[in-house]
Amino acid sequence: QKEVEQNSGPLSVPEGAIASLNCTYSDRGSQSFFWYRQYSGKSPELIMSIYSNGDKEDGRFTAQLNKASQYVSLLIRDSQPSDSATYLCAVNGANQGGKLIFGQGTELSVKP
Amino acid sequence: DARVTQTPRHKVTEMGQEVTMRCQPILGHNTVFWYRQTMMQGLELLAYFRNRAPLDDSGMPKDRFSAEMPDATLATLKIQPSEPRDSAVYFCASGSTGLGYREQYFGPGTRLTVT
Numbered sequence: 584q585k586e587v588e589q590n591s592g593p594l595s596v597p598e599g600a601i602a603s604l605n606c607t608y609s610d611r612g613s614q615s616f617f618w619y620r621q622y623s624g625k626s627p628e629l630i631m632s633i634y635s636n637g638d639k640e641d642g643r644f645t646a647q648l649n650k651a652s653q654y655v656s657l658l659i660r661d662s663q664p665s666d667s668a669t670y671l672c673a674v675n676g677a678n679q680g681g682k683l684i685f686g687q688g689t690e691l692s693v694k695p
Numbered sequence: 696d697a698r699v700t701q702t703p704r705h706k707v708t709e710m711g712q713e714v715t716m717r718c719q720p721i722l723g724h725n726t727v728f729w730y731r732q733t734m735m736q737g738l739e740l741l742a743y744f745r746n747r748a749p750l751d752d753s754g755m756p757k758d759r760f761s762a763e764m765p766d767a768t769l770a771t772l773k774i775q776p777s778e779p780r781d782s783a784v785y786f787c788a789s790g791s792t793g794l795g796y797r798e799q800y801f802g803p804g805t806r807l808t809v810t
Binding site: 683 | 737738786792802
């Protein structure tokens, strides 16, 4: 079992729809969770961080965390073609110091 | 504008040559990470430093790779000798352990091609 798993993708949604990206992790003691966006040929860009159970909203983005289910998700409302990118889930596990474990990423395509 | 910088952005070299990649972390950040990204393996952690001390380099092939942080503003990753399988994008990221946060900010990367 991989430490951090994401939807295999690619995920295709029409412009204006809600895109839902999911991530599960294996280390129950994990404390910090992040979503990065990576455009083709570019570096990962931190877009959301979440540390406690529940929802965290930032503009069109909402991160949801459920530690009991070891599940974190990212919702993108009113998806735009400019949201088309690969989204990486990253987890800081217990006793990992500053290390992040990254998922393989989910490619999102928003169709006009 | 606080950003991680990396040089060179692109490097093409022949097998057997030495490659040195440099990274300048965001001022004030005390942790530095080196990652390698390929289509097949995704994003892999090679090594990381806290307060310039190496904490973990278990992801790095020890016989050919070395990572150092000679001062707080410079981290280096060297490959000697380079091999075609080292072709990848190498990212440096920096962060701060203050307040228990673990956010990391990535540089633009060095795209390495070994022929």
